[in-house]
Amino acid sequence: MPNNTELFETLHADYxxxxxxxxxxxxxxxxxxxxxxxxxxxxxxxxxxxxxxxxSSYKTWIYRITVNTCLKYIRDNKLKNQAxxxxxxxxxxxxTDTEQEHQALYHAIGQLGEVDRLIIMMVLDELExxxxxxVVGISEGNLRVKIHRIKKSLKKILV
Amino acid sequence: xxxxxxxxxxxxxxxxxGNPKHPSAEEVINLSxxxxxxxxxxxxxxxxxxxxxxxxxxxxxxxxxxxxxxLSHIGIALMTGGLLLRILIxxxxxxxxxxxxxxxxxxxxNEKFLKFYAYRKRIHGPVTISILVAxxxxxxxxxxxxxxxxxxxxxxxxxxxxxxxxxxxxFSIRKGIKxxxxxxxxxxxxxxxxxxx
Numbered sequence: 001m002p003n004n005t006e007l008f009e010t011l012h013a014d015y016x017x018x019x020x021x022x023x024x025x026x027x028x029x030x031x032x033x034x035x036x037x038x039x040x041x042x043x044x045x046x047x048x049x050x051x052x053x054x055x056s057s058y059k060t061w062i063y064r065i066t067v068n069t070c071l072k073y074i075r076d077n078k079l080k081n082q083a084x085x086x087x088x089x090x091x092x093x094x095x096t097d098t099e100q101e102h103q104a105l106y107h108a109i110g111q112l113g114e115v116d117r118l119i120i121m122m123v124l125d126e127l128e129x130x131x132x133x134x135v136v137g138i139s140e141g142n143l144r145v146k147i148h149r150i151k152k153s154l155k156k157i158l159v
Numbered sequence: 160x161x162x163x164x165x166x167x168x169x170x171x172x173x174x175x176x177g178n179p180k181h182p183s184a185e186e187v188i189n190l191s192x193x194x195x196x197x198x199x200x201x202x203x204x205x206x207x208x209x210x211x212x213x214x215x216x217x218x219x220x221x222x223x224x225x226x227x228x229x230l231s232h233i234g235i236a237l238m239t240g241g242l243l244l245r246i247l248i249x250x251x252x253x254x255x256x257x258x259x260x261x262x263x264x265x266x267x268x269n270e271k272f273l274k275f276y277a278y279r280k281r282i283h284g285p286v287t288i289s290i291l292v293a294x295x296x297x298x299x300x301x302x303x304x305x306x307x308x309x310x311x312x313x314x315x316x317x318x319x320x321x322x323x324x325x326x327x328x329x330f331s332i333r334k335g336i337k338x339x340x341x342x343x344x345x346x347x348x349x350x351x352x353x354x355x356x
Contacts, residue, residue, distance in 0.1 A: 064263070
């Protein structure tokens with residue numbers, strides 16, 4: 001059985017891209033803020049490692065920590081109403097079409113409410129509805145209603 | 160609608176590509192330890208400052224100025240009692256903050272944060288204001304006996320200086336309450352968003 005440090009190294013290596021992308025979506029494509037937020041998420045993961053009971057998979061557990069860290073981070077850092085993350089992050093002129101497409105996706109997700117933003121990112125990550133409901137702490141029925149409404153909002157944003 | 164979702168899923172998966180540059184696991188662990196140490200030192204520092212103030216005031220009234228009148232004893236009790244209460248609250252707040260769990264589900268974690276910030280708002284608001292009022296009353300109750308040992312000018316300077324210090328402290332309480340109110344309202348809003356969407 002690996003010790004905590006070895007286990008953390010594995011989790012960090014396996015889940016950093018997933019966490020960072022969620023943070024990017026939450027921070028509307030702002031890479032610097034997303035990197036800081038990802039780091040904060042893994043600091044919280046390291047601190048909570050002793051309390052992991054194995055009731056869910058590590059993936060679901062890290063999603064929970066990521067979601068809670070995102071929601072806490074913008075409040076602690078007074079970023080909720082700041083223009084820095086609300087504004088569309090400008091890409092350099094030489095950015096590729098693909099980069100601009102990704103940025104547009106983060107921007108569209110960024111226009112949703114905080115919780116909706118996190119839910120749709122887990123949907124896009126192909127997490128099971130049951131797992132998303134467990135992460136957020138709502139019933140699966142309630143989650144389905146929310147997802148339906150989020151999809152409609154996204155359609156409006158993207159048209 | 161499912162076409163839109165499939166398209167978004169493809170774009171999302173495509174955007175994930177690569178492993179962005181980031182600190183190593185070891186660096187994150189070291190940073191975590193450093194941050195924890197900083198937070199613990201901050202709490203210990205606050206408690207130490209309050210404790211030293213309490214010891215200083217107590218020593219002053221025991222060894223330097225052992226006031227005799229009952230009214231003065233009540234004043235000293237209000238001042239030291241208020242400080243002692245503040246120290247106990249600080250210790251309890253530190254303990255409560257360690258009980259916040261970031262790996263709970265969002266709804267549960269949010270509920271805990273909401274309760275914590277409601278508690279903090281009470282502490283920074285009515286409780287701290289009451290302690291300041293008690294301390295102020297205690298301080299001014301000492302004036303009659305002080306005036307028998309000091310000149311009127313010295314007593315007036317002392318009383319006015321206290322007023323200035325209390326005003327500065329009052330402004331800092333006001334700022335604290337405003338911050339706690341903002342956080343509390345934001346967590347409440349989030350709670351509603353989770354429950355009702």
